[in-house]
Amino acid sequence: MTRALRRDPIYRHRRFSSEIIETCVRWYITYRLSYRDPVALMAERDAIVSHTTIMRWVLRYVPEFERRWARHAKRVHSSWRMDETAVPVRGGKHYLYRAVDKYGKSVDSQLFESRGRDAAGAFFQHAAERAEPRWPHTVNVDGNAATHLALRQLGRADRRWRSVTVRSNRYLNNIVEQDHRPIKKRCAAMLGLKSFKTAEITLAGIELAHRIRKGQFSFEASVDGRSRSLKQQWALALAPPHGESRPVVRHDAEPTFVAPELKRRSAMPLLTEARIHQIKSARCARKIFDGRGLFLHQKGRIHQYGAIESEKFEIC
Numbered sequence: 581m582t583r584a585l586r587r588d589p590i591y592r593h594r595r596f597s598s599e600i601i602e603t604c605v606r607w608y609i610t611y612r613l614s615y616r617d618p619v620a621l622m623a624e625r626d627a628i629v630s631h632t633t634i635m636r637w638v639l640r641y642v643p644e645f646e647r648r649w650a651r652h653a654k655r656v657h658s659s660w661r662m663d664e665t666a667v668p669v670r671g672g673k674h675y676l677y678r679a680v681d682k683y684g685k686s687v688d689s690q691l692f693e694s695r696g697r698d699a700a701g702a703f704f705q706h707a708a709e710r711a712e713p714r715w716p717h718t719v720n721v722d723g724n725a726a727t728h729l730a731l732r733q734l735g736r737a738d739r740r741w742r743s744v745t746v747r748s749n750r751y752l753n754n755i756v757e758q759d760h761r762p763i764k765k766r767c768a769a770m771l772g773l774k775s776f777k778t779a780e781i782t783l784a785g786i787e788l789a790h791r792i793r794k795g796q797f798s799f800e801a802s803v804d805g806r807s808r809s810l811k812q813q814w815a816l817a818l819a820p821p822h823g824e825s826r827p828v829v830r831h832d833a834e835p836t837f838v839a840p841e842l843k844r845r846s847a848m849p850l851l852t853e854a855r856i857h858q859i860k861s862a863r864c865a866r867k868i869f870d871g872r873g874l875f876l877h878q879k880g881r882i883h884q885y886g887a888i889e890s891e892k893f894e895i896c
Contacts, residue, residue, distance in 0.1 A: 588820045590644055600627055604634045605641055606814055609785035610792075612769040639778065642785040649788060649817045652797040656711055657681035659718040661756040662703075662727070664695060665764065667783070669773045676763070676783060677703040680756045685796050687711060689787045691780045700730035704741075718745045720752045762790050 591598040604618045615631035622629045662679040675695045679687040688707035692699035708715065721727045728748075734741040766786050773779035791797070792813065799816050802808055808816070 601637050601641065602814065602818060604629065605637050608634060608638055610789040612766055614769060614771065638785060639781050642781050645818060646784060646788055649797060652799060652817055654796050654798055655714055656685045656687050657683055658714055658716050660687055660716050661720045661753050663722055663753055663756045665760045667691065667767065667779065669776060669779045674779065678756060678760065679707050680759050684755050684759060685794060686787065686791045691783055693776065695726060697726040697730045697733065700727045701734055704730065704734060715740055716744055718747065720747045720749060722753055723748055
């Protein structure tokens with residue numbers, strides 16, 4: 581019986597190894613690279629990867645990487661500085677709302693299409709949920725009227741916001757204004773963000789790399805007492821949760837995790853005898869895939885390439 585390789589469930593049904601996927605995603609969100617730069621770097625390691633493949637890896641794995649890094653996140657201070665900065669998405673202006681604490685540690689960031697009251701209120705609610713159980717006691721904002729209106733509206737809906745001191749001192753927001761620079765510099769190396777979803781996930785990955793650079797995550801001390809490298813920190817943070825790395829023993833067994841693009845295939849019914857009789861004979865040979873096995877239909881006969889549960893056929 582064939583045994584599958586032991587690997588993280590999120591990388592099952594992937595052609596490339598987890599090390600290549602993590603390296604490409606980490607390089608792209610950390611350094612000022614385009615999608616074609618990791619392609620050239622991977623080619624030196626004898627790994628031929630397309631730039632569109634790396635783009636799909638970024639969109640697929642950045643949200644999962646954020647969740648795993650969040651397990652090691654440090655608490656931020658309850659004094660916040662909030663500001664928004666314009667980000668071009670498909671030629672139009674979108675606004676990236678960001679908040680840092682008094683020491684410059686990132687609290688939260690979110691992308692919105694507008695700069696109105698609803699966007700500011702949604703950002704404060706999301707930032708407060710992310711910073712729980714510590715609630716902000718001071719929030720310093722700029723002179724945008726929509727932001728002040730959003731905080732008043734939150735105070736009517738939730739009593740906890742009534743105890744928050746709202747300030748509008750310009751010099752206190754210098755720390756968040758300076759913190760916009762690494763994000764803006766990283767976006768300058770791109771050719772442009774083409775859709776809101778792509779921009780939202782990509783900016784979330786860039787923000788994650790910025791938080792890692794600022795040391796907002798803690799790990800257990802190493803055995804020799806030395807500080808861990810960036811690669812070692814990523815390996816520790818992306819370690820799968822306990823109980824999710826069990827290998828799949830049988831090919832026809834139901835996997836514990838199926839990638840989104842393969843859910844439609846795995847949901848297909850097995851190739852049974854009743855289904856075989858419904859298949860019309862073809863003049864030329866054709867392949868039939870039932871989600872778990874590959875078969876060749878030729879002149880009214882089915883030749884088996886993979887194992888199935890119910891029927892046995894002549895193997896080519």
